[in-house]
Amino acid sequence: MLPGRLARKTYPFLSQLQVTVTSCRSMAEARKRFYRNVGVAGTNDSYEINLDHRKLKTPLGKVLQIPHYGLALAVAHEWTAVQEKIHPSLMHLTGLSFTVTDNPLHSSKWDVVDKMLDYLETDTILYREGSDDFMELLEREWDPLLEWFNTKFNVNLTPCNGICGANIPVEIREAVRRYFLSYDIWAVHGFFYGVEAIKSVVLAIAAAERKISVEKAVYLSRIETEYQASRWGSVEWAHDLEKYDLQSRFSAAMIFIQFNTWNATVKQKSNE
Missing domain, CATH: 3.30.2180.10 (ATP12-like)
Known part of the structure; x- marks a missing residue:
């Protein structure tokens, strides 16, 4: 311990x-x-x-x-x-x-990426279950991102119904693994923090690639909560606190990734 x-x-x-x-x-x-x-x-x-x-x-x-x-x-x-x-x-x-x-767990970059890949099987946007109008909402909000993800990685990741985990073919895992391994260990830790926060590899990659904003990614990750709140009302202090805490953590993850992938060249002004 x-x-x-x-x-x-x-x-x-x-x-x-x-x-x-x-x-x-x-x-x-x-x-x-x-x-x-x-x-x-x-x-x-x-x-x-x-x-x-x-x-x-x-x-x-x-x-x-x-x-x-x-x-x-x-x-x-x-x-x-x-x-x-x-x-x-x-x-x-x-x-x-x-x-x-x-690095208290002595984890290599491969180890951290391996842990992230486990989230693919339980990715938030792969689970579809609920009333007809809720399913329509999920299709409208989630499907465009899933289509974007499949195009980017040239794969066919599909949603699932019920409580069973999604079937993730080896080629999809390896395509996403190569993507994460292309980053340095600092950025990989940022990705892991973001994936863990919103429980979605797809949303984290989409946000890192600036396909969606941090606020949108957080909304999509907790869309069921937002849907229920729109129908039955919300406990303002509890729901807002949860949302803003999640936005804070996910924002930090995205900032961490961007700072560790952004390179700038400073040119000295000539005195001539």
Whole structure:
């Protein structure tokens, strides 16, 4: 069992990777903000976050080194935004960076991708069951994305009815595997965080490819909840909190992917 400081509020994926964690009571409580200034230092492919004179370290005591300047700035912003207390569970980009750096489960990129592929069999948009009008809604909202996915990967992924898992042919798994493996380990962790959040490989890839927005992906992943709420009403604080929490986590995943796949070239202005 991992100690409390390595619980899933620090490492975002530990529960998804089937690791037993300690109870919430043993997790470290929110700490009071202990620093005044936040800065980013580094060059090329290694950037560090400075909290006053201290380098930000991971739960295992490693100095956090981030390969992309944009991501380093985003992580630094999470620490700058802290008002009085540090709540690690709300600092998604920091948590993702800690996970990649410490790699507490010693997972290779292949291991993480393999875990993601398991979500294909239970992908949210593959399950179709309900009343006629609800099924029509699913076809209208989900089918265009499924068609896009099949065209992109040149496969024939089809929806299923009932509680049985979808039949995912080997060629579909391998096509999606090649797609994920084309990214670096940092981006792959971002994908995994996003897939786990909305329980859909198809929606996560569509959002990463900017076929749909984050808000649309989250809506499509919880379309049954939205449908029921439209008919029977909603508990405002509960449904809204769930939706915004999901949007926050999925947004962080997409930002993490984009920062770890975006390359920029800076050209110095000539003095001539």
